[in-house]
Amino acid sequence: MDPYEVLGVPKDADDATIKKAYRKLARENHPDVNPDPIAQEKFKDVSHAYEILSDPQKRAAYDRGGDGVFGGFGQGFTFTDIMDAFFGQGGGTAQNRGPRPRQRRGQDALIRLDISLAEAAFGVTKELEVDTAIGCVTCQGAGTAPGARPAICETCRGAGEVAQVQRSFLGEIRTLRPCAACKGYGTVIADPCRDCAGEGRVRTHKTLKVAIPPGVDNGTRVHLAEQGEVGVGAGPAGDLYVEIRVEKHDLFTRQGNELHCVVTLPMTAAALGTKLTLPTLESDLESTPEEDRTFALDVRPGTQSGTDHVIKGRGVPGLRGGRGDLIVTVVVETPTKLDEGQEELLQQLAAVRGEQRPVGQLRATKKGVFGRLRDVVAPH
Incomplete structure (x- = not known):
């Protein structure tokens, strides 16, 4: 047929x-x-x-x-x-089918690394000490004692599996199962290496250098290929992933690639205007040149509390290039304690400006997106 x-x-x-x-x-x-x-x-x-x-x-x-x-x-x-x-x-x-290889790829590993906001923004190279597995030097990954070799399994004769035959109306049906004597390897290590107990690898500590690129953020993972654990039988090493955790900064907060900070001014400085010299985020790094450690902020006369000043290109570099802005919000402080002289001066100023009995002015709250859209499309 x-x-x-x-x-x-x-x-x-x-x-x-x-x-x-x-x-x-x-x-x-x-x-x-x-x-x-x-x-x-x-x-x-x-x-x-x-x-x-x-x-x-x-x-x-x-x-x-x-x-x-x-x-x-x-x-x-x-x-x-x-x-x-x-x-x-x-x-x-x-x-x-056939015997399982003793050599297997190692597992991937994940470690977490805490860095400062400046290091996350501008990049840094860190040294890490990791607990990992490396190939056994004594047996070179074979798992056997010096001079010994794995022996062919007598149960499966090196096949790594054994057959079970059953009769049915279909004829003889044969099923193959991993050999229990050798665990499917086809060979048996009768005299294992004392240093690795037959695994072909040993635990150790090692130091790695990891380059953190500029612009990383919380949760960013840096991939180090083949820097994880060596596998059983001195198999290929897995990969190592370094997850970044960025510490909080005393002055700056990050939103995407923008940096935000708040500067407080006395009422007189906001009214008269002033020029300020403020530290940059780069000033946290020892390698930063002196000219990049500060920036000038020109506060114009009559600046109101909550005014934002945008400093172009002073934010966080992007992972794909470019750099965000620095947003400085001015908060005007109203004095809470005045001596007699100060109070008299303020009363004189109020009299000159006609503000002894000020009349408060009510203003509508800011309209939402739909309110502004309604104003645009509404007929006039």
């Missing part, structure tokens, strides 16, 4: 086409779905056809004229092939 005809596929069909045809026919003719005896026989034929065409060696032998390979239910038919047909699960082919 021609397996190509059984599955209804051309002789040049690829693996995906063969598998798709097999799944369809297996579902239609499985005894649990179709109790017809003819369907049961067809299910056997379909399963055996797939056994041949899914195995490159058996398919090549059949294509060369080896009709004998389709002469009955073969012993290579496994329970995983049925599961593959019904649930789409891989792993039933021979190339996916």
